Amino acid sequence: MVERERAGSGEITLEMLVPLPVEMLKELDFTEIAIYLVHRGRPVLYKNKGVPVSEDFIIELYDRLQNFYIAREDSFLLLGEIEKNLKESFSKDPSPENMKRIFTQMSKVVDVVLALPTKENLGVMEQFSLDLSDYMEKNPSAAYLVAFTVNKDFTTTLHITNVGALVSGFAYHLGFREEIYRDIVTAAFLHDVGKVKIPDNILKKPGKLSLREFELMKLHTLWGAKVLEENGLSRYSHVAKYHHERIDGSGYPEGLAGGKIPIEAQIVQVCDVYEALTGVRPYRDPLSPFDALAVMRDEFVLKGKMDKSLYKEFLTFLYKNRYDVV
Secondary structure (H helix, E strand, C coil): CCCCEECCCCCCCHHHEEEEECCHHHHCCCCCCCEEEEECCEEEEEECCCCCCCHHHHHHHHHHCCEEEEEHHHHHHHHHHHHHHHHHHHCCCCCHHHHHHHHHHHHHHHHHHHHCCCHHHHHHHHHHHHHHHHHHHHCHHHHHCHHHHCCCCCCHHHHHHHHHHHHHHHHHHCCCCHHHHHHHHHHHHHCCHHHHHCCHHHHCCCCCCCHHHHHHHHCHHHHHHHHHHHCCCHHHHHHHHHCCCCCECCCCCCCCEHHHCCHHHHHHHHHHHHHHHHCCECCECCCCHHHHHHHHHHHHHCCCCCCHHHHHHHHHHHHHCCCCCC
């Protein structure tokens, strides 16, 4: 049994810790990172630094918890481990399996950023997104493998990662390259950072949001833009702010219409809507790609909410995400 030590007064507090999903224990090396649990609202040291994470340790936590905690200052050690894994994947030729590995690691970065959206961690997310963009540009076939990476489980982390994956392929398909391509991809991985301020009981509500709850949810666009602007990432803030605008002016937060909506935000919007429809949600089962595209056509394109030409290009992009076409 792993030795446990309760954190006393003046030592570790909850404010000094970062919550992470227990699934991370299977995928990253936590040997040099102390692990904490929370018991009756107080941190408990569960594993000290220098102690390897055993299979029994993982099974014990999987059966009991959804989250564990690490010290805030250890988040950089964790990001360093992710960077090592990403560099290995970026050194390999694109394949469905390698793309899945890449986006699995990117989802871990998103986990850390959502748990601790500091300037340093947001900067790491930016750098990893730029590295991904470089990999996609050097390996054009990778753009038509991203649909195979989409994870159907529901968490905010997986939604952001799925949208980032789709945008990295779709923007390349549309012909964007170099700086503007890198900006679009990075903005996609940061587009929902404002959801860190939305309570879990709203994010994970197994039913329709009340009017008050929906009004609060809509604020994630403004909060996301503010987080990015305050942390030196204002070049991406317009996507966080405007990815829920609709070209007929019915979106939010400003009701922009037509050409007033930045093209980067429109690209993210298309992928965001598709991912939301095809992914698991607490209140409904996922739609098949065919049914999701039909809903996008009927409820968005034909009603003037989404650009028709972008939608048609998205259809072509998804068609090319097939083994017999790549």
